[in-house]
Amino acid sequence: MRQKITVGSRDSALALWQTRWVVEQLQKQNPQVSFEIVEMKTKGDKMLDVALAKIGDKGLFTKELEVAMLEGKIDFAVHSLKDMPTQLPEGLMIGAVCKREKPGDALIAKDGKKLSQLPRGARIGTSSLRRCAQLLHYRPDFQLEALRGNLNTRLKKLAAEKLDAVVLAAAGIIRMGWEDMIAEIIPFDICLPAVGQGAIAVECREDDAEVLTLLQGVEHPDTRTATDAERSLLRYLEGGCQVPIGAYGRVERDRLYLQAVVATLDGRQVLRAQGESTLNRAGDLGVEVAEKLLSMGGKKILETVRAGD
Structure with a gap:
């Protein structure tokens, strides 16, 4: 294991709290390694006078950190999982998903x-x-x-x-x-959270075996499984900041449960669907629940919302 690891973070107080928390856990497990945090501003941090829905969602809070990773300037980056696009740049992957805080x-x-x-x-x-x-x-x-x-x-x-x-x-x-x-x-029967909300994700290069091994120290399997189902649903619906989609996955007694919502912008029509599966079918469960939503009228809602972008 190399002796120094450089970690990328947005420069907001919350982003730095999350990054320091990840570094603290890894430092305890690897006292011989020194960690340096590099702070960056992302496009989403700079464009505060424009609504998120108007900017677009592809890497709004992650792109600058991802470029730094691909250029070898940082070894990994800490994100709020809900800020991460479902399709990552080639060469990068989610190396760890940490234990989730309250998702609501x-x-x-x-x-x-x-x-x-x-x-x-x-x-x-x-x-x-x-x-x-x-x-x-x-x-x-x-x-x-x-x-x-x-x-x-x-x-x-x-x-x-x-x-x-x-x-x-x-x-x-x-x-x-x-x-x-x-x-x-707010109760889930009123407002389901964003996909990945409450979970911290650590992104790294796919070919960095040392960092991938290191990050296993902060991986939380149940949170990974639950959020994999949520992200699979979002990817299938092709939704982002511009589309009202909520989802929440949870693991209980070796079963995975997923509930999700698609809504019109004015809230007049709200469609909800749910499903369950074994833990090894997170991706499939996301697709199944997404298909339920589409068949209930979600396809028309999403087309209408996108047409208004």
Whole structure:
């Protein structure tokens, strides 16, 4: 094993927390190796005045790190799995998927109100079409406001822009130690999370055997299996930031369960499907649940959403 490993990370507080956590676990297991973290800004970090859906989703938060990896400037990169496209650049792979934190969406509201307690016409900040569609299905009176920026920025906007609430990934809030700010983890029957939400992924070069061996120290098989099913579904539906798709896979007693949602942008139509399989059929299960959604009317919804891009 080489003595020095260079690790790439976005420069946001949450991204650095995740990268340092991965490095800390690997350092404990490999005390003879020194790790250096290289911070980078991605396209998604720079274009904060444009809605995610308008920019496109292909490597928005990963591309610069991937280029650095392919050029040999860094050995691996740490990402939020939900930011990773389902098709990776040639020569790169997900070397490890770490144990998942709570995958759901968190409501942070003035006075600690829950979703059902928010006033009629409440203004809610979120950057996600997936969240918007499902929240509007639950409460068509909600006013959804575009919200971009890192966690700190989005939380500040709750007060600065006189919003009633913001909705963010619970995992990030918990990892930053701000769990007491959460009014409610939104139930899955109201809002399914983004594919991969709550999981940390480590991307590396396919031909780097040393790093691949090293990364096995942070691999969590159940999280890998569950998120493989989710990513298979997303790949089959060819959805990204521009399409309201949610999914959640879980492993229980050697069985894999997957539920997923496809919705119209206005939330008037929300289709849900689910399935289960053995653990070794994660990819197949993703395709099966995706096909169910398409046959229920999901094909027409996705075509309509894409036509409006």
